Amino acid sequence: MDFAGLKDDIINLIAGGPVWFDCLTFQNDMTSIDNKEQVFSLLVCLGYLGCRKFPNAGTERCAYVPNREIRETLIDIVREQPWYNAMPVIERSEKLFQAIRSLNAKTTAEIVGGIHNSPYVSVIGYNKEEALVFCLISGLMWCAESSYDSFRELPAGKGFADLVFVPKNKPDLPIMIIEFKRDYSAEDALNQIKEQDYAARYRQDGDEREVLLVGLNYNSETKEHHCLIEKM
The missing domain is CATH 1.10.10 (Arc Repressor Mutant, subunit A)
Structure with missing residues (x-):
């Protein structure tokens, strides 16, 4: 119905x-x-x-x-x-996941920007990094919900990673460590992942799973998103 x-x-x-x-x-x-x-x-x-x-x-x-x-x-x-x-939101989820996996930062930022402009984000107010977290979680949900466990503010390295997606017993899928910045650069976000060594816990005991580092920012003046993605 x-x-x-x-x-x-x-x-x-x-x-x-x-x-x-x-x-x-x-x-x-x-x-x-x-x-x-x-x-x-x-x-x-x-x-x-x-x-x-x-x-x-x-x-x-x-x-x-x-x-x-x-x-x-x-x-x-x-x-x-x-x-x-045929549902656009499901197709968008697949495109976002594939963009991250292929290190396509430009497309990733564009899709996150589209989610930002959706009606749900305005409900929580797009003035905090919390809204960026919501964009990624909702955007990846249809691809990641059954295959990944997601963790917010996960203790890692020397601090707490904003958002981490860890595959559920699927070694062919990458671990995704995502850091968000509002009114700072995507480079700042990516550098924080490296400087705080958020990926350290996934290099133990010979863990050879692919790890993707994603830095994402939102500029409140230009209303634009930027992204940088690196593979470890």
Whole structure:
């Protein structure tokens, strides 16, 4: 069913964005579903989605995916749909992953910039490095969720790496260490990875997995992103 863009809303939820719906029409009926509002009301009542109520929002509620387990289940369901490969956000995820793997920093920055301009990022405010982290996590989700474990502020070397993707028992996939900078350069971000030796933990015990170092910045004056990628 694609009531009023339901497919897009489900994908947005999986990517970490909120979805607003009106709970007023829900009749606690699992067989007579007539619109998107009833779908989200039912999923909230069954516990598959979390729900927040905000002051002065009336009967509108904000739905969200409450944990990783439910997100992975939703991803599995979406992957089984015949329209899966035709969704732009999924195609974008594949392009972003391949751009990073091929050390294509220009394309990586362009795709992250596109995610920055999406409606979800404006919800959290694009004035902190937190928003850059969100862009990468949501952008890579469809390619990385089932194949990688992701870690934020991971203790590594002499400090804490902003974001690290480590393959789940797949030695053919690269480890990705990503550092973000706002109003500093991508070179500053990349140099921090090296100077703080964030990759040290992955050079132990003869670990020969490929490691990619990704420095990404956002310039708040020019509204541009820049990226540098190196392979260890």
